Amino acid sequence: MARSHPYNFTHVLLPQLAWRRPLSVRRELSDPYLAKELLHYVWDKAAENLPLADRVAPRGLRLSWHEVAGRVAALLHLPAPQATMEAHFSALIYEEEDEPAETEAEEKRPRYFTLEATLGLSGPAGTPTVVGEWAGDVHRHLGRGPAGGQPNTADAFLEILAAVLGPLPDTTVPFMRVVRF
Template sequence: MTDPRPHHYRFVHRVLPRQVLEFGPRVTTPAPDGGSLLPVLTGIWDDLGQSLPPEDRLPSRGLDCRHLATDDHTMLLVTLPAPVGATEAHFAAAVHPRGAKAVRYLTLEHALNPFDGSVGTVLGEWTTESHLNHGPGPSPVAELFVAAVAELTAPKKRRFWRR
């Protein structure tokens, strides 16, 4: 496993979360005309690349996005160029849970188990204050990531019980 590539890492862990958390729920809602945010994301990726030395720049090949909706949330799912280094991500999601004022930004990060060297994933989250590690993630398949995100961000049900 290699170190993360600067272009990939900065896009996933610095630039995209800042944009998602700044623009909030609007990011998770499709445009009325059905337009895609892919040109915007590609522009952000390319602009970031221009700020890096030529040897650190990566093509946007593999970058994609789509809006999803369930009863509990709206989401922008971002598919990233294939990760190579630790902490690079397979996917990122901007999630607006139903009834919430804020958007959450989650990632499915490429990981290496330090004990046995096996390759896996970590479910991460960026807030305005810090990075959270939600532990091992699913296999890097979009539907599995979406299900993990839905479970993590689902409104919590109040439970009442007697002692």
């Protein structure tokens, strides 16, 4: 069973914040100083009502930016999971829009994915994982993930997300030529 502190951070507070204020959160995460402050603030909020014994240090909590299938991805490196449903990583995937949004209400919500520890024996190859996606209150598993706890786990997770997202749709208007007979 997942520890409440990391679970609250990864599965409740972070996605809610990113969806409620997509433009502001993306802007804050883009600034290294603000990103660190925001992530540690949310981490502390996730433990706010928990006894001291249930709180987990944010060791390893950090953010890196990537391009995944033509989209911007904020990859969160999380403290090492100790139980199922705790995540190794989570990712906010931002779709680029033709017109920049002027207000939070117009901003498209990012997609939110997790790479979670699952039941199974750890071995030299790593720990078993599953890729999940949150969409509002719905959490669905998308299949097995790469072995957790390995140097290439983050890259393998991003590769899986690229396959899930697929290529960007072609939005160019095809050229049409009128031919008269």
